[in-house]
Amino acid sequence: MLERLLSCIDDDLPNSLERLFKLLEIPSVSTDPAYASHCDAAADWLAAHLKDIGFDADKRSTDGHPVVVGHGTRENRRFLFYGHYDVQPVDPLGLWEQDPFKPMLQDTPGGQVIRGRGASDDKGQLMTFVEACRAWKIVFGRLPRSISLLLEGEEECGSVSVAPFLEKNAKEFPAELGLVCDTGLLADATPAIITRLRGGVNVEIAISAANRDLHSGIYGGLAVNPVRVLAKILADLHDESGRITLEGFYDGVPELPPDVAEQWRRLGFDHGEFLGDVGLSSPAGESGREPIEMIWSRPTCDITGIAGGYQGDGFKTVVAAKASAKVGFRLVGSQNPAKVRESFQAHVLGSLPPDCDAEFISYGENHATEMATDHIAFRLAKDALTEEWGIPAVYAGCGGSIPITSMFKDILGMDSMLIGFGKDDDRIHSPNEKYDLASFHKGIRSWARILYALDS
Amino acid sequence: MLERLLSCIDDDLPNSLERLFKLLEIPSVSTDPAYASHCDAAADWLAAHLKDIGFDADKRSTDGHPVVVGHGTRENRRFLFYGHYDVQPVDPLGLWEQDPFKPMLQDTPGGQVIRGRGASDDKGQLMTFVEACRAWKIVFGRLPRSISLLLEGEEECGSVSVAPFLEKNAKEFPAELGLVCDTGLLADATPAIITRLRGGVNVEIAISAANRDLHSGIYGGLAVNPVRVLAKILADLHDESGRITLEGFYDGVPELPPDVAEQWRRLGFDHGEFLGDVGLSSPAGESGREPIEMIWSRPTCDITGIAGGYQGDGFKTVVAAKASAKVGFRLVGSQNPAKVRESFQAHVLGSLPPDCDAEFISYGENHATEMATDHIAFRLAKDALTEEWGIPAVYAGCGGSIPITSMFKDILGMDSMLIGFGKDDDRIHSPNEKYDLASFHKGIRSWARILYALDS
Numbered sequence: 080m081l082e083r084l085l086s087c088i089d090d091d092l093p094n095s096l097e098r099l100f101k102l103l104e105i106p107s108v109s110t111d112p113a114y115a116s117h118c119d120a121a122a123d124w125l126a127a128h129l130k131d132i133g134f135d136a137d138k139r140s141t142d143g144h145p146v147v148v149g150h151g152t153r154e155n156r157r158f159l160f161y162g163h164y165d166v167q168p169v170d171p172l173g174l175w176e177q178d179p180f181k182p183m184l185q186d187t188p189g190g191q192v193i194r195g196r197g198a199s200d201d202k203g204q205l206m207t208f209v210e211a212c213r214a215w216k217i218v219f220g221r222l223p224r225s226i227s228l229l230l231e232g233e234e235e236c237g238s239v240s241v242a243p244f245l246e247k248n249a250k251e252f253p254a255e256l257g258l259v260c261d262t263g264l265l266a267d268a269t270p271a272i273i274t275r276l277r278g279g280v281n282v283e284i285a286i287s288a289a290n291r292d293l294h295s296g297i298y299g300g301l302a303v304n305p306v307r308v309l310a311k312i313l314a315d316l317h318d319e320s321g322r323i324t325l326e327g328f329y330d331g332v333p334e335l336p337p338d339v340a341e342q343w344r345r346l347g348f349d350h351g352e353f354l355g356d357v358g359l360s361s362p363a364g365e366s367g368r369e370p371i372e373m374i375w376s377r378p379t380c381d382i383t384g385i386a387g388g389y390q391g392d393g394f395k396t397v398v399a400a401k402a403s404a405k406v407g408f409r410l411v412g413s414q415n416p417a418k419v420r421e422s423f424q425a426h427v428l429g430s431l432p433p434d435c436d437a438e439f440i441s442y443g444e445n446h447a448t449e450m451a452t453d454h455i456a457f458r459l460a461k462d463a464l465t466e467e468w469g470i471p472a473v474y475a476g477c478g479g480s481i482p483i484t485s486m487f488k489d490i491l492g493m494d495s496m497l498i499g500f501g502k503d504d505d506r507i508h509s510p511n512e513k514y515d516l517a518s519f520h521k522g523i524r525s526w527a528r529i530l531y532a533l534d535s
Numbered sequence: 536m537l538e539r540l541l542s543c544i545d546d547d548l549p550n551s552l553e554r555l556f557k558l559l560e561i562p563s564v565s566t567d568p569a570y571a572s573h574c575d576a577a578a579d580w581l582a583a584h585l586k587d588i589g590f591d592a593d594k595r596s597t598d599g600h601p602v603v604v605g606h607g608t609r610e611n612r613r614f615l616f617y618g619h620y621d622v623q624p625v626d627p628l629g630l631w632e633q634d635p636f637k638p639m640l641q642d643t644p645g646g647q648v649i650r651g652r653g654a655s656d657d658k659g660q661l662m663t664f665v666e667a668c669r670a671w672k673i674v675f676g677r678l679p680r681s682i683s684l685l686l687e688g689e690e691e692c693g694s695v696s697v698a699p700f701l702e703k704n705a706k707e708f709p710a711e712l713g714l715v716c717d718t719g720l721l722a723d724a725t726p727a728i729i730t731r732l733r734g735g736v737n738v739e740i741a742i743s744a745a746n747r748d749l750h751s752g753i754y755g756g757l758a759v760n761p762v763r764v765l766a767k768i769l770a771d772l773h774d775e776s777g778r779i780t781l782e783g784f785y786d787g788v789p790e791l792p793p794d795v796a797e798q799w800r801r802l803g804f805d806h807g808e809f810l811g812d813v814g815l816s817s818p819a820g821e822s823g824r825e826p827i828e829m830i831w832s833r834p835t836c837d838i839t840g841i842a843g844g845y846q847g848d849g850f851k852t853v854v855a856a857k858a859s860a861k862v863g864f865r866l867v868g869s870q871n872p873a874k875v876r877e878s879f880q881a882h883v884l885g886s887l888p889p890d891c892d893a894e895f896i897s898y899g900e901n902h903a904t905e906m907a908t909d910h911i912a913f914r915l916a917k918d919a920l921t922e923e924w925g926i927p928a929v930y931a932g933c934g935g936s937i938p939i940t941s942m943f944k945d946i947l948g949m950d951s952m953l954i955g956f957g958k959d960d961d962r963i964h965s966p967n968e969k970y971d972l973a974s975f976h977k978g979i980r981s982w983a984r985i986l987y988a989l990d991s
Contacts, residue, residue, distance in 0.1 A: 170847065281852070295837045301826055302813065354758065357758065359890045361890050363759035383854070385843045387842075394693065394839070397964055434816055434819070508851065
């Protein structure tokens, strides 16, 4: 029967692709209010799509963008699949070689790829699961047992509304394990179940001073310059060794247990290759740390955006009235996101010279998560992945934050099994995002195998 | 005869205004290549206008925007008037209460003002001189003796092309003194002849690292972040006392001579009022310096623009491939602009971590100037200004850079007499720029009085 399921997936791939393209064409950029109606349209599309397969599905409103919920049966809801239909903004648009929302299949030296915003993160990935369910329905005449889905629309802007939604509707989700498809293969080849994720705190700060932009000749040297104030505040976030200077920041940051360190060593992570793919060569994190620690088990602070003064072509002799920056922290262990945010705010406020004000905008925060792997599903999934990819599946860490995992833990009391098929060169969050056609195809087959193993 | 000249100016003011508005309507933003044809149109308009008054005038091409040259007579060219027809960019456009290039007369608590980009800097100011010449021609049937004009179109982007033009055509300008109308009244009321100007160096730097924007979850902590590198480089430009840290930066910065310090004290500069006008209160320059020194006689370094990463609404978890900043230095005494630029570049290059590259764009540089005031014109102009404004005219400093003054000195071997009628609240380089109608009207009358005193 498994063979029939996999054959069905192989045969239906052109149609699976066509359906994915439909979803990719909807510009559901969640962080920009101008795209709100498109987020709504993506949710509508998915709800209709799940219904079409046979799920009891609908779009559910939240304080922000809607979520889509689908249940296979009324009673049996052991596994809750999660994905997100929202995507990152597309700027700088000029660097795209195509319209980001006109997806296309392209031949590349590495094989065929699906090109477009969200191809990998996360529309392509979530559709691997949905397409596996569709094939299942075709082959078995029913949906796989025990499956519910929750597809959200705010993952790229902090997953702010999904927690209140889960709190309010916790009884609807009596699952014992989350299934999440928003991660990648290890070193682009090895199937991996991610068992630890960094948390995050995303904050914007704006420093303002004079009531208008000033002429740098007339006021320069006398008037405080908020761009300079901001640069100093940001520069002071790290010391010479690359450690973050915020008070109490490292509270709750554990050293890596020796057995995990040993397991990671065996993974043979090649940082030269990893960085080389993006034109870099030198690990830029804390001195004395292994590269794999820098991305999986150490907390970070990155300035993700900065703006102030004149940014056009040419030169303008101006002391700006205002300057702003977006700062993202990645958290590990039991670091407390609220405390990190407060410590950052205290650092900013404590560094402000006279005549300057600071404003803060919070874009969500979540703590790091580490999964217990004793649920039987982990062993079954590992075997299924090994079978599909021909390479033994591994447990691995991940530097990113997937806020839902901590919500599943806190609100629904369950761990998550994170399986995904992205590659390091998928350019997620960047221009020309892609998803390997092989990732999509074998991703659908992987979920089919996992569902088959779990369907009892 | 002087009374007839002044009456003519008073009577013709509505027409003078109308002509100024025509010039203000041309969006001659010099720093942005998209406006090149408008710069050309402004030069055409001025050349035609000067011809109409009786000058032997035409538009002359340079390597950049054209200059406009007008001569009253073939032989006698003792005084060379200078102004610039180019203006600053208008962004942020949303802060304008009108179209910046649809000038209008507005009633304000402080009297009527001419509102629009360039109203004060420098179209309104240069037209005070042109209108004085026009009235002269009407009253006396001839142009004032000994006058030439040079109107350039690149003052707001470094006056790059006017120096080669002057070098090539030096014989055409055998003047003994420059007359420049691009400065202001002292404390908004006292007529002033500016005798010292700061020089300037304007540079843009761009730091680049990875070959594309990276996901801060996947690469953050391991990949170098050019925004952070830039923030550190910029923060390190000043020490705790507000001094600039570049090697050799203070070479050639003189202490203020006691007699000048004493004269400046007598001017009664009120920094509380000066800063209060723009919503500030505290002098932010070098510790231990007088506020008036900070803007007139001390060198400065201001970040005039910064950009990197995601700048839209919301949050994007990205480690940018590139970050850039525009940095402007104001120079005094005998500071060498080229050495300052080189020292800045050395600082940047010396601060670059592995995997980072730096690119530089230069937007012009010029040294500080100090004028000898022994030419008879200074005394005559001081008397004329005192007469017109009813307040004794003074010699003063100015924090801005007017590149032409050092070129006049270096290439034509002459000092300049800087007289202008701008006010501190003219919002030059900012949204809603204005020029008091009184500045325009009394400015024309001031030049008429000065021309009358010089006409011998």
